[in-house]
Amino acid sequence: MTNFNFVCPVPDPLVDFVTQSHGAGGKLSQELIDKVFLPAYGNAILATKSDSGELAVPAKPGRLAMTTDSFVVRPLVFPGGDLGSLAVFGTLNDLAVQGAEPLALTAGWIIEEGFAICELHRLAQSMGDALRRSNVQVIAADTKVVERGHGDGCYLTTSGVGWIRDGIMMRGDRIQSGDRILLSGTIAEHGMAVMTYRNGMEFAPPLQSDCASLWPLVKKLLEEVPGIRVMRDPTRGGIAASLNEFAEASKCCLRVWEEKVPVRPQVQRACELLGIDPWVVANEGKLLVVVPKDDADQVLHIMRSDPLGVEGAIIGEVDATHPRKVIAQTRFGTHRIVPMPTGELLPRIC
């Protein structure tokens, strides 16, 4: 499925394909680590090959955040990203929306026997690039191999720890009536890029995943706007799922002005073709923020000054009319309840 043209980046692969022995903890496992993973994202901590990586805790007072995600995206490489970069950015974003500065990541690979080592090399390199761009390291890793027919190329589980400095507290139950809801840009790009690419649908230019680290934008927001109630990166289930989680946690009504939610025309067309509501489609580089009304303009200004948020918008407000519900208000003045998506249509987009 990964049919982008690329030249095998390993000039002298020790073997061409992953075998079960590569996952059995012996010599071949070591070779895979030494020739594929360490060159891609090695560092002094990983090079110790200890059972655990060690790291110092920041000197400033605060607490730890910890997160994990298993990535089973199919295809492994898609326009705008791949399994490696998606795992890094996805994990960093889960920390970021908690208000946590990333400290370190881990990587657990589950590889299907017969997977091409040069493809693995490519994914690992992409992971390394994403890590370097984000100034964070993988400090512990594991590799397992499963028999042919018991995997799908490879799966990757990344976990992350981050540091939440004192005073930051992101929680859905802090949302109050009167608050404003902001979104950092156009929605549904990751999910539709993967879906259309997987189904062989061609667009010119191709739909691109928005896969990116939100931490630089979040860092600015945390420094400038202490009042932020909660943030979320609306991945699986899209903004519909995140907004419903907010409504549930706060027992408030989240009212969203439909025409304020930015969707690229091409993505909108792809959604219409496939009969999918863009609100339920995954994003991998977008930020939902709920803030007190008086902070909304400042948050919008910071968003729009950042490359990740130039199309940011105030998309709605919180009130007490329909507790625990998300209401979409159309441009014609009509209303509809936005349910928690059931998700049947969009498997394996992350």
Next chain:
Amino acid sequence: MTNFNFVCPVPDPLVDFVTQSHGAGGKLSQELIDKVFLPAYGNAILATKSDSGELAVPAKPGRLAMTTDSFVVRPLVFPGGDLGSLAVFGTLNDLAVQGAEPLALTAGWIIEEGFAICELHRLAQSMGDALRRSNVQVIAADTKVVERGHGDGCYLTTSGVGWIRDGIMMRGDRIQSGDRILLSGTIAEHGMAVMTYRNGMEFAPPLQSDCASLWPLVKKLLEEVPGIRVMRDPTRGGIAASLNEFAEASKCCLRVWEEKVPVRPQVQRACELLGIDPWVVANEGKLLVVVPKDDADQVLHIMRSDPLGVEGAIIGEVDATHPRKVIAQTRFGTHRIVPMPTGELLPRIC
């Protein structure tokens, strides 16, 4: 494959089998969390359903340890353990041998479409039992579903963070000539239990995995013996792999007295039947420790006073005769080099 008799513990399963929608982040994902995972190992942190779990850092000075392992053991349930307990103990042990007190774990499930929800429930319950016995919590989790034929029931990736208090430093390069090597008990039990059970080989009584948390034993050792050089839980690749890693890191020769390495007769017979050297077989509840000569007797005493180490033994010593090599000394006075195992024979034992 999981043919132990058991009664489905979910009296009213919402559906009988996992579908792709259970992994898509919507309503069914929430139901799986609410009805299977939270009852099994829920806690106040996990119940917030945030993208990251939060935890406080211990007040004592120290540093963080972080580890990850993907578990693909087959079958999912085996004598002495299952995927859920193995993942918890395996991750705790990786922290323990680094000298780290466990703080929290994460869990990432990759489930194959069609997997029985009552089996998932059983594995999650077992995970919860192991967590409660170890007094540690899962504070972040993720669930993905892959299509039929792209998994094998389920895979589980657990990560852990722990706290290494100041003064503790476990590193293979601290090993010196004259040091003693200790082992906490009989070897090869986990790997042979899984292998023989998978191959339908029956023993009476059946071979049991040694799957257990080493932290209680390690905690005592750290408190009593500040001089410990390094510890390792010899999992994949067995003691042969761990000893070779020590030899490589220390540039010393590790000399092991073969008759001092305890192996249960039944396990020895199973190894002979399958033509496998017990030294290369995985353990999941055994500890290798290297200490200065003068500390060896104290370590042995502590081991033997602990339920996990009653068959502990001093199995060898470190010298400078064959740098970076592991030498087994037989009861007849002959010697052989113990190579790093290649691992062909023992896939998917963890």
